Amino acid sequence: MKHIYGGDEGKRAETLRLVSEACQEWGFFQVVNHGVSHELMKGAREVWREFFHQPLDVKEVYANTPLTYEGYGSRLGVKKGAILDWSDYFFLHYMPCSLRDQAKWPALPTSLRSIISEYGEQIVKLGGRILEIMSINLGLREDFLLNAFGGENDLGACLRVNFYPKCPQPDLTLGLSSHSDPGGMTILLPDENVSGLQVRRGEDWVTVKPVPNAFIINMGDQIQVLSNATYKSIEHRVIVNSDKDRVSLAFFYNPRSDIPIQPAKELVTKDRPALYPPMTFDEYRLYIRTRGPSGKAQVESLTSK
Template structure:
């Protein structure tokens, strides 16, 4: 999840349903459209995208052989309360913070429908896509707004970010035209059912009744990011997405088939998450890490680029209501080493705003705010 997505989870303006962060305009520069940069000059990579050498992937730090060890969870078994599959889910959240879901219930036609519609949208001329460009001081829509500081190294990507649920988060004026609009509605609704089932299973493995986590969310906020990662003539110099952990409860990601870009951090190494047809990838977010007293980890992840082909990804973020208070469950504290509580009670909206104000968007910086004694 990026800065733009984090801001969208906080609602301060009750009329507009968005959180308005007033930037210092003197330190900001417009953000170019990466897809247009590549269209105009495939060899051009502006300085604002070039990373320091120490920030770039090194082959010695990438464990390709661990890709096959990322846990695979069968959602159809979870929904039946299968004890073995629940045990696998528990281990996946503890040891990886990432897992792949199969038999999740989202129809192949629905998944392919949003992929086809997104492909058509990103093929449109920039003038047509800009009809739903992100307005000033907002984060929803196509592309990024202008609130990006001059010193920030930019990600090699463009995206659409939309609030889906609850309806008050929606900004109809920045929704894309049909067929993508209809495909998002259908896919968003289907993947929401999967998220609800997953949260019920997480409640069970935390030792609670299955609906506890859903009820604690008050509302299950849902945002969708459709990210476009263009090919890059210098893939060893840029990143499609800066390393970070997600600030929500869970993220459900659909990848392009046959093209690997996502990498997760596991025991200090980076592991490519290879696409499995008709699967969905899940990662634990900061909210679940706090509720679990650190037993389930929100894991750093990043996106790398390639020289030959663009790729798309579809990330659905599910988060608590901004007024929801989150703190470790008693039983998770008791099961922790020496039964010590690591995280304090925080209001979710305050947690997000703290990250914004301190600019703690990347790696695992922000969750330090929720630790006792911070």
């Protein structure tokens, strides 16, 4: 990202073009020179790996309940059709601040809370810069998407850490079933040693090879709606490995839950009318909640309403 904010106008224009092309054609890209400390990235992965390697009774102190998704959960061996899901996870709220409760974050390892607090702060800043770049590429005010999300103090942000243990039968298992992310944008810190993320390209699944010290940026359904489908949310899934476990941190950068999300009026024309009706993020989540991961069926079905 250094060329975006550097002094070379030619390199800046080329970087903006590459990001725009990736958002339109793929729905994801990898970002380097992002300003987040590499030591912090490494520390975040390591501390969560330590957490998941603890005994089950230690982790279950933070188990989620039917009333709240926040906390520790497991989908090891959960059957979806002919395929088993194969992952443990921990979900926590980061923004708005009113939902952030460090008492619900693991106390062990002892450094986890401080590392994740700093990590969340840095990722929120990175997310704001990426939204600014996407706004510029769409021909909108540079603060358009951030304001559409509710502004830097009112947007929604949460973290899901996924742990994929070694799997004896990876051909019968998915770490995470095929889906597009319902929110705005996902900033993914992948495992540094094992590839697992796959994105759909037509009828094929393409394995993403992480660039060292890079974040993977996924467009979510709300960006597709706001851009009137100029940008596409990406259908993706996670495969598992028989030899190595894997940990990844998915930071969901979302609109405030009660703000109506609809195509930007600047992107609506007579030839390209609004493809989606206004809907808050809460309403959208309620719409998809009982359907579960289902490719991109949820957001695509909105266009027929």
